[in-house]
Amino acid sequence: MTVDTKRNIAHRPNVTAENPFGLNDPTLIVPYGIVGGRMVESSDGSRFDVHDPATGAVIGSMPDMTAADAAAAVRVADETFKTWRNSNILERQKILLRLNDLFILHATDLARLIVWENGKSWADAYGEVLYSASFCAWFAGECVRQRGDVLASAIPGQRNLVIKQPIGVCALLVPWNFPAGMITRKAAPVIATGCTAVVKADPHTPFTNQAIMELMRRAGVPDGVVNSITTHKHLQEVGAELTTNRLVKKVSFTGSTRVGKILAAQAAGTLKKLSLELGGNAPLIVFEDADLPTAVAGTIASKFRGSGQTCVCANRIYVHESVYDEFAAQLAAKVKQFKVGPGFDEGVTHGPLINAAAADKWQGHVDSLVRAGGRVVAGGKREGNAVQPTVIVDVPADCVLNEEETFSPLAALIRFRDEAEVVELANRADVGLAGYFFSRDADRIFRVAEALEVGMVGANTGAISQAFIPFGGVKESGYGKEGGYEGTDEFLNKKLVAIGKNIGSPATVWG
Numbered sequence: 141m142t143v144d145t146k147r148n149i150a151h152r153p154n155v156t157a158e159n160p161f162g163l164n165d166p167t168l169i170v171p172y173g174i175v176g177g178r179m180v181e182s183s184d185g186s187r188f189d190v191h192d193p194a195t196g197a198v199i200g201s202m203p204d205m206t207a208a209d210a211a212a213a214v215r216v217a218d219e220t221f222k223t224w225r226n227s228n229i230l231e232r233q234k235i236l237l238r239l240n241d242l243f244i245l246h247a248t249d250l251a252r253l254i255v256w257e258n259g260k261s262w263a264d265a266y267g268e269v270l271y272s273a274s275f276c277a278w279f280a281g282e283c284v285r286q287r288g289d290v291l292a293s294a295i296p297g298q299r300n301l302v303i304k305q306p307i308g309v310c311a312l313l314v315p316w317n318f319p320a321g322m323i324t325r326k327a328a329p330v331i332a333t334g335c336t337a338v339v340k341a342d343p344h345t346p347f348t349n350q351a352i353m354e355l356m357r358r359a360g361v362p363d364g365v366v367n368s369i370t371t372h373k374h375l376q377e378v379g380a381e382l383t384t385n386r387l388v389k390k391v392s393f394t395g396s397t398r399v400g401k402i403l404a405a406q407a408a409g410t411l412k413k414l415s416l417e418l419g420g421n422a423p424l425i426v427f428e429d430a431d432l433p434t435a436v437a438g439t440i441a442s443k444f445r446g447s448g449q450t451c452v453c454a455n456r457i458y459v460h461e462s463v464y465d466e467f468a469a470q471l472a473a474k475v476k477q478f479k480v481g482p483g484f485d486e487g488v489t490h491g492p493l494i495n496a497a498a499a500d501k502w503q504g505h506v507d508s509l510v511r512a513g514g515r516v517v518a519g520g521k522r523e524g525n526a527v528q529p530t531v532i533v534d535v536p537a538d539c540v541l542n543e544e545e546t547f548s549p550l551a552a553l554i555r556f557r558d559e560a561e562v563v564e565l566a567n568r569a570d571v572g573l574a575g576y577f578f579s580r581d582a583d584r585i586f587r588v589a590e591a592l593e594v595g596m597v598g599a600n601t602g603a604i605s606q607a608f609i610p611f612g613g614v615k616e617s618g619y620g621k622e623g624g625y626e627g628t629d630e631f632l633n634k635k636l637v638a639i640g641k642n643i644g645s646p647a648t649v650w651g
């Protein structure tokens with residue numbers, strides 16, 4: 141490990157002109173699109189810059205690929221599907237197991253890339269790599285767990301079979317907040333089910349994306365099975381191409397509800413299957429019977445992961461009036477211990493936000509909550525894209541966070557009096573991805589878990605994300621699940637095969 145003593149940097153990679161990201165294995169840097177196993181430039185020759193969120197410095201560039209480039213990648217994926225769909229499940233399983241091992245082998249380099257272009261802290265970045273690897277391991281198992289059904293038949297002598305088949309070419313539109321996690325959560329089931337894909341990397345974080353493409357190649361994913369394009373100024377045209385192209389049979393998108401609705405409208409023309417993992421605006425409730433240290437730890441795990449930039453981060457925090465002051469004091473004391481700075485720096489717990497617009501949004505929310513009567517009891521300062529993890533108390537229930545997800549390390553504490561009131565407040569949102577609450581009452585745990593209008597509930601925990609669960613929301617948080625066995629089914633079509641007896645026309649049971 142290299143230590144830059146001037147900046148007291150512990151995890152900082154050893155940067156040289158030849159190795160600008162300071163990786164142990166610099167061949168993981170692939171500054172190109174990857175189509176049919178080939179490294180490609182944009183057809184118009186243009187490139188875009190990628191920035192370090194901590195300093196704003198340009199750290200590299202990627203091809204700015206066009207809608208025509210996306211269409212070409214789709215054709216390659218479609219051609220490859222014709223043979224890959226019949227590949228042996230054990231072959232696919234071995235590939236995913238090798239990919240899991242490669243993630244672990246290159247965990248330090250992948251974490252470095254995540255810190256370079258996403259800015260998250262070293263612990264968050266390293267944790268994301270392990271989280272990503274777990275999708276490879278889970279879906280390796282799913283290769284051999286894909287099962288159909290044999291059903292009863294109303295028609296004498298006939299048998300009903302339900303078989304599952306790969307859906308075809310998938311467009312995988314991945315976000316910047318988990319540069320490794322989200323491509324893996326989508327691409328691993330593509331490989332497991334015998335589908336093919338075109339990934340559209342996020343322009344903030346394409347280097348991690350393309351390094352994972354290189355690991356897929358090393359793991360034995362055949363050329364053309366997973367293709368990846370990078371784009372910035374053509375983002376909308378590329379999105380339109382991938383959601384309207386007739387050869388694409390499924391779109392999987394993680395991002396905002398606003399963009400999800402645009403993509404869904406575009407995909408409606410060809411009725412593509414969709415998985416949409418969209419905005420969350422998660423409620424978190426601390427009841428009067430909560431164990432407060434557990435509630436504080438859970439709130440930190442949910443609210444401040446990735447500097448508050450996850451879809452499942454708590455956005456509205458409701459605390460019962462009888463424990464409000466004590467909870468606020470304990471939470472603020474912990475938050476004051478956080479250290480904000482570049483993700484490579486020693487002791488940094490929280491990296492900068494992804495860009496200036498994100499920090500501006502945080503500032504706007506702090507100002508709005510203070511205008512509404514809130515008091516900042518921890519944090520509240522900003523330097524460039526780095527904002528301090530912040531706790532604001534005395535926030536009224538009717539505040540800006542009802543409509544807007546802050547996507548920043550801002551914990552706004554709202555008082556409540558009783559369960560019915562707080563459940564109503566929690567459900568007063570158009571979206572419903574995750575919700576959390578803290579209580580030691582077993583009856584209440586079931587009651588509130590069932591009452592919350594969300595796809596995922598954390599009761600006495602702020603950490604719910606795993607490869608084995610059906611991750612996804614309800615309402616305007618989207619539809620479709622990622623992870624779990626449901627995450628495999630998303631990439632499979634169910635087909636009925638009704639097998640009759642060779643005795644002439646079927647018996648007429650329906651008259």
Ligand code: SIN
Pocket residue numbers: 317318321394417449450451452605
């Ligand atoms: C997301 O924020 O989109 C994903 C969060 C997770 O997988 O935990």
